[in-house]
Every structure is written in C-alpha cells, then in structure tokens.
Amino acid sequence: xxxxxxxxxxxxxxxxxxxxxxxxxxxxxxxxxxxxxxxxxxxxxxxxxxxxxxxxxxxxxxxxxxxxxxxxxxxxxxxxxxxxxxxxxxxxxxxxxxxxxxxxxxxxxxxxxxxxxxxxxxxxxxxxxxxxxxxxxxxxxxxxxxxxxxxxxxxxxxxxxxxxxxxxxxxxxxxxxxxxxxxxxxxxxxxxxxxxxxxxxxxxxxxxxxxxxxxxxxxxxxxxxxxxxxxxxxxxxxxxxxxxxxxxxxxxxxxxxxxxxxxxxxxxxxxxxxxxxxxxxxxxxxxxxxxxxxxxxxxxxxxxxxxxxxxxxxxxxxxxxxxxxxxxxxxxxxxxxxxxxxxxxxxxxxxxxxxxxxxxxxxxxxxxxxxxxxxxxxxxxxxxxxxxxxxxxxxxxxxxxxxxxxxxxxxxxxxxxxxxxxxxxxxxxxxxxxxxxxxxxxxxxxxxxxxxxxxxxxxxxxxxxxxxxxxxxxxxxxxxxxxxxxxxxxxxxxxxxxxxxxxxxxxxxxxxxxxxxxxxxxxxxxxxxxxxxxxxxxxxxxxxx
Numbered sequence: 262x263x264x265x266x267x268x269x270x271x272x273x274x275x276x277x278x279x280x281x282x283x284x285x286x287x288x289x290x291x292x293x294x295x296x297x298x299x300x301x302x303x304x305x306x307x308x309x310x311x312x313x314x315x316x317x318x319x320x321x322x323x324x325x326x327x328x329x330x331x332x333x334x335x336x337x338x339x340x341x342x343x344x345x346x347x348x349x350x351x352x353x354x355x356x357x358x359x360x361x362x363x364x365x366x367x368x369x370x371x372x373x374x375x376x377x378x379x380x381x382x383x384x385x386x387x388x389x390x391x392x393x394x395x396x397x398x399x400x401x402x403x404x405x406x407x408x409x410x411x412x413x414x415x416x417x418x419x420x421x422x423x424x425x426x427x428x429x430x431x432x433x434x435x436x437x438x439x440x441x442x443x444x445x446x447x448x449x450x451x452x453x454x455x456x457x458x459x460x461x462x463x464x465x466x467x468x469x470x471x472x473x474x475x476x477x478x479x480x481x482x483x484x485x486x487x488x489x490x491x492x493x494x495x496x497x498x499x500x501x502x503x504x505x506x507x508x509x510x511x512x513x514x515x516x517x518x519x520x521x522x523x524x525x526x527x528x529x530x531x532x533x534x535x536x537x538x539x540x541x542x543x544x545x546x547x548x549x550x551x552x553x554x555x556x557x558x559x560x561x562x563x564x565x566x567x568x569x570x571x572x573x574x575x576x577x578x579x580x581x582x583x584x585x586x587x588x589x590x591x592x593x594x595x596x597x598x599x600x601x602x603x604x605x606x607x608x609x610x611x612x613x614x615x616x617x618x619x620x621x622x623x624x625x626x627x628x629x630x631x632x633x634x635x636x637x638x639x640x641x642x643x644x645x646x647x648x649x650x651x652x653x654x655x656x657x658x659x660x661x662x663x664x665x666x667x668x669x670x671x672x673x674x675x676x677x678x679x680x681x682x683x684x685x686x687x688x689x690x691x692x693x694x695x696x697x698x699x700x701x702x703x704x705x706x707x708x709x710x711x712x713x714x715x716x717x718x719x720x721x722x723x724x725x726x727x728x729x730x731x732x733x734x735x736x737x738x739x740x741x742x743x744x745x746x747x748x749x750x751x752x753x754x755x756x757x758x759x760x761x762x763x764x765x766x767x768x769x770x771x772x773x774x775x776x777x778x779x780x781x782x783x784x785x786x787x788x789x790x791x792x793x794x795x796x797x798x799x800x801x802x803x804x805x806x
Contacts, residue, residue, distance in 0.1 A: 266594075267415060269603025270610070273460070274434070277453045277611050281441030284448040295643040296370045299446035300626045300650055302544045304365065308553045310451055311545045314619075315554055316561050317454035318541040319346070319532065321400075322407035322613030325461070325568060330585040332572030335490045335509025338521045340569055345525040346562040349532050354555035357533065358548040359695045359785045365543075366784040371623075372539050372691050373631040379694045380702040381776030383635055388709050389687045390631035393536040394657075396684040397624045399676035400535070401661040404613035404620075406586070408434060409665070411609050414590035428666055434610065435617075439658045442618045443651050447544055450618040457615050460608035462564065467601070468574075468593075469567045475596050476577040482570070485577035486511060505727045511573075516746075520737050523748035531685040531750060534692075536623035537616065547789045617658070625653035675733035682716035682750040686757050695785065701765040702776050708761030716753030723749075 285293065293299045306314060324342070331339030360375065369375045373393065377386035408431055417430045441449045473479050490509035500506040513521045532538060545551055575588040582591050593605040629650045634641045641649070690705045725734035737746040768775075 263416075263594075263599040263602065265599035266603035266606065267417070269600050270415065270607045273456075273604065273607035274610065277456050277614065278437050278441065280452050280456065281437075281449040282444055284441070284445035284452040287445075287448050287452055293446055294647045296626060296629065296646050296650060297368070299647045300370060300622055301540065302447040302451055304544060305546045306451060306544050306550070307546055308550050308557070311541070311550050311554050312557055313454040313458050314451045314544065315538075315541040316558060317450065317457050317612070317615040318537055318619045319558075319616075320461070320561050320565065320612070321404055321616040322411075322609050323403040324565070325609055325612055326407045326410055326586050326589060328565060328569045329572035329575070329589045332486075332511075332569055333575050333580075333588040334572075334585040335493065335511075337508070337510040337513045337517050338524055339572070341521050341524040341528070343562060343566045343569060345528040345532075346565060347559060348525060348529040350555045350559055352529060353533050353542075354552055356692050356695050357539075357542050357555075358551050360539070360691070361542060361545065361548055361551055362787045363695070363780055363784045365789065366787050367780065370543070371536060371627050371630050372534075372687070373627060376690050376694065377631070377635070378779040379698065380690070380705065381779065382702040382706070385690060385702050385706045385709075386631050386635065388706060389690055390627040392683050392687050392709070392713070393627050394624045396680035397536060397620050398657065398661055398664070399680050400537075401617050401620045401624075401657065402665050403677050404617040405431065405435070405662060405665040408610050408613045410584070410586050411590050411606050414587055414594050415606055431666075432662065434614070435658060435662050438614050438618060439655050442621060442654055442658075446651075447540070447619065447622055450615045450622075451544070453611065453618075454615050457608070457611045460604060461612055464593075464601075464605045464608045465564055465568050465571075468571060468605075472571070472574050472578070472592070472596055476574065482573050482577040483511075486573040489576050500727075507726050519740075520746045520748070523751050524736065527685060527748040527751040527754070528681065530688060530754075531681050534684045534687050536627055537620040540619055540623040540626065549788070617661075621654040621657045621661075622650070624657045625650040628653045678733060678736050678749075679717060679720055681736070682720055682753055683713055685750045685754050686712035686716065688754065689758060689761050698775070698778055699765065700761050701768040701773065703773065704761045704764035704768055707764050708757040708759075711760045712753040712757030715756050716749055719749045719752060 288303060288305065290298055290303060297304055328339070328342050360372070363369065363378075364375060367374075367378055369378065371390065371393075373386040373390040376389050377383060380386075412430050445452075473482055476482060476485075490511065493509050494501060497506050497508075501508045533542070542551055545554075571589050571592060575592040578592055578596055580588050580591050580595060582588055590606065590609070593602045597605060629641075629646050633649050634646060638645070686709050689700060689708060693700055719738045720736075721732045723732070723734040723736075723738060725731040728734070736749055738749045738752060739745065740747045740752060
C-alpha cells in the first residue's frame with residue numbers, strides 16, 4: 262500500500278462527497294419532493310451539464326476496467342465497444358428527441374410511463390419496468406466490481422479473511438453514495454460528473470502519452486501484444502482447435518466478423534433502452550440539448566479507443582495478473598508515480614459512483630411509477646412518490662452491494678450478460694412506439710415474453726470454454742441453421758419481432774381491442790416553451806384536459 266496514492270485517493274473521494282451533499286442546494290428549488298425534481302433534476306440540464314451527465318452515465322467504471330481487460334486477455338472481439346459507441350449516437354439523434362417531447366408533454370418519468378400511455382396497457386408497462394429493474398441491478402453490481410478491483414490493487418483489504426478489513430472500504434464508499442443520492446437525487450451525480458470526467462480525461466490522455474514511452478513506444482506495444490498472443494496460440498494449439506480454449510488475437514478472423522458486428526450493433530441498440538440512459542436524457546431541458554449531445558458525445562468514443570489500447574500497454578509493461586480486470590489498475594500502480602496513481606484510482610472509483618447513482622435512481626423511479634403507483638397506491642401524491650423512490654434507491658444500492666459481497670464476481674458478470682439480452686426486448690414497445698402504434702399491445706407483450714425467455718435460455722446454454730456443463734459462458738451463440746456465431750440479444754430480438762408482427766396481424770384481423778392511445782401526433786415534436794408545454798408538468802393531471 263502506498264500512503265501517497267491512498268492519501269490522494271481519499272482526498273478526491275472526500276471532495277466528491279462534499280459535492281454530492283452540496284448538490285441539494287445547486288439549482289435550488291423550494292422542494293425536491295417530486296420525481297421531476299429529485300429523479301430528473303428538474304428537467305432543466307443544458308448541453309454542458311448533460312454532456313458530462315450522460316457521458317458519466319454511459320461510460321462507467323466497469324467500462325474503464327473491462328474494455329482494456331478484454332484486449333489484455335486477447336479477446337478477438339474485445340474492441341467491439343468502440344464501434345458500438347460510435348453507432349449509437351446517430352440512433353439516439355433520431356428517436357430520443359421524440360421520447361423527450363412526449364415525456365415532457367405528459368410528465369412521463371420512465372420509459373414504462375410512455376408505454377402505458379401509448380398502448381393503454383399496464384401489463385406491458387409492468388413488463389418494461391421489471392425488465393429495466395432486472396437489467397439495471399447487475400449493472401450497479403458491476404460498478405462495485407470495478408471499485409473492488411481498484412481497492413484490491415491499492416492494497417485496501419487484499420488477502421484478508423476479515424470482512425471488516427476486506428470489504429469495509431467498499432461498504433463505506435457505497436454508504437456515502439447512498440446518503441448523498443438520497444439527499445440530492447439526480448443533481449448529485451450531475452455535479453460529481455464534472456469531477457469524474459475531468460479526472461478520466463486527464464488520466465487517459467496522460468496514460469496514452471506517458472506509458473508507451475516507458476515501454477519502448479507504440480511499435481513495441483503492438484509487437485509485444487502480437488508476440489504474446491502468438492506464443493499463447495502456439496502453446497495451446499490443440500486445445501484451441503478442439504474449442505476447449507479460445508484463441509487470442511488483436512484482429513477478429515473472418516469466422517468472428519459476424520460476432521464482432523452483431524455485438525456492436527446489438528449493444529448500440531440496447532444502450533439507450535437502459536432506464537438510467539433514458540433518465541439522463543429526460544433530465545435535459547430541450548430537444549436541442551439532446552441533438553447537440555448526440556453530436557458531442559463521440560468525444561468519449563475517442564477516449565474509449567485510447568483506453569482500450571492500455572490493455573496492450575499492460576502486456577508490453579509485463580503486467581502479470583490472474584484476473585484480467587486488474588490489468589489497468591496494476592499498470593497504473595507499476596508505471597505511474599504514487600501521487601498520479603492515486604489520481605487514476607480515484608478517477609475509476611468516482612467513475613463508478615456517478616453511474617451507480619443514476620442507475621439506482623432510474624430503477625427506483627420505475628418501481629415507484631410503474632409498480633407502486635400503478636398497482637399499490639394509485640392515489641399517491643408527488644411527495645409520496647419521491648419518498649418511495651428515495652427509499653427504493655437505497656434498497657437497490659445495498660441489494661447490489663450484498664450481491665457482490667456474497668457471491669463471486671462471475672455471477673454479476675453473467676447477469677450483466679443477461680441484462681443486455683433482456684433490455685433489448687423492450688425496444689419494440691419503446692422505439693417503434695415512438696413512430697407508429699401499429700403493433701398491438703398484446704402482441705408486443707407476447708413478443709417481449711418470447712424474446713426474454715428465448716434469450717435467457719440461449720445464454721444459459723453457452724458453456725464457459727474449458728468447463729463442460731457450465732452455463733452463461735459468453736454473449737455469443739450459433740445462429741439457428743448456420744455455423745456463424747452472433748450476439749444472443751439480437752437472436753432473441755428477431756424472435757421478439759417475428760412474434761409481435763405475426764400476432765399483430767392476427768389480433769387486428771380478429772379486431773382485438775388495441776386500447777386508447779393517450780398521446781397525439783403533435784406530442785412527439787413539441788419543444789420546451791411551446792404552447793401547453795410547461796417547464797414541469799404535474800404527472801397527476803392529464804396532458805389533454
């Protein structure tokens with residue numbers, strides 16, 4: 262343990278703690294006791310704040326741990342995260358302004374609110390809400406996994422059998438997070454995102470300039486990675502040929518091209534289906550802010566590409582770790598001066614706090630609006646809704662904490678694989694629903710159920726290489742009728758669409774009641790300040806009186 266590194270880390274952590282509690286007075290209003298204020302920051306964030314908030318929301322601590330770790334481990338499709346974040350922004354430029362408009366017009370707080378209003382279907386809205394909560398929980402747990410990795414490399418709790426020594430730093434960090442999220446709501450991660458993203462940019466830019474110079478330059482970095490993978494493949498040729506062990510490489514071979522492409526496309530389609538991503542978007546003050554951010558956020562993709570290459574730098578630097586997720590923190594420990602290593606550790610841990618806060622808020626809002634208010638207390642006041650969300654946000658955080666402490670990290674990673682499969686099944690109801698109501702509400706529900714169940718079954722059947730009989734071994738499956746591996750989520754999504762379209766034709770032929778659409782065509786293009794669109798709407802009053 263380096264006293265200097267730990268000291269710098271603690272100082273920066275305390276700084277963001279102060280900011281988290283101070284956020285309750287930032288952009289101050291009379292009360293935070295509504296979901297618009299506590300859960301969406303007053304729906305008033307401009308381009309500058311939203312850029313930090315949405316970027317901090319999407320690029321999580323686990324991203325900064327896992328992406329270079331996949332390259333360090335020699336995954337031939339490990340670089341897919343970079344093109345997928347490039348693909349996603351044109352998509353959100355198209356459909357998220359429409360979601361913002363209709364949500365602003367009707368006071369919708371969650372994507373399930375929109376589904377309930379569009380399709381007049383509480384069961385379909387409940388399916389979207391439950392899927393969002395289930396997909397978000399392991400995502401929060403993975404932020405904890407990222408924090409654990411950094412704390413282990415720092416020397417806090419390493420190789421200790423005493424839980425008080427081993428897990429107390431992690432528990433304290435999340436207790437602080439829970440406290441200031443409860444007090445300040447979405448304003449806390451929005452304010453902390455300034456510090457988080459500044460530190461991340463600083464650390465990555467310094468790393469990609471300084472670290473290669475310490476290991477012989479970029480030529481040596483790529484040569485070392487290539488030689489390392491070639492040596493592994495040569496030593497394990499028989500096991501690789503039998504499929505017991507995956508081969509390593511920097512560029513996907515032809516057999517993996519579809520795997521790479523479908524991982525990128527499927528992940529891009531799923532990213533803004535996650536409730537925390539939509540929460541960040543709905544907190545903005547106008548459609549224009551969303552479009553401007555869709556144009557500006559690719560700067561993070563550039564950062565991510567540089568970050569991914571640190572996996573190769575770790576190989577060139579001779580970093581040896583059993584857990585690939587420790588490769589980048591260990592690289593920082595080995596190559597940076599202690600004071601800057603402390604800055605780097607703080608950047609990653611703070612990078613976990615921002616998305617974890619937004620995720621817990623988003624999950625709590627789903628519970629409050631689409632379970633508690635929809636089925637338990639329909640006459641809940643705005644203050645009761647806000648209180649319910651605050652309490653549930655605590656439950657969600659500590660549930661994820663106990664999950665990580667009680668079970669091996671592999672379970673969190675496996676569930677996150679399922680999270681991507683599950684959340685993509687909500688796309689027809691949300692995105693297609695923004696453009697047309699042709700799909701029938703019961704057909705959408707049936708399609709969701711088929712995609713959800715089929716995707717889970719496919720993921721369950723994937724074995725971990727070298728471990729026969731195991732389950733949830735990866736995100737890829739052989740596409741039916743071919744020998745080509747593709748992303749499981751897309752296969753399930755295709756099944757979802759086939760069922761939804763087929764049953765829609767059937768239900769429309771038999772004139773099954775499609776429900777009453779509570780939205781108007783003009784609702785999808787309104788801007789803040791337009792007639793009838795107040796800065797904040799009372800969610801308990803109908804938009805069209």
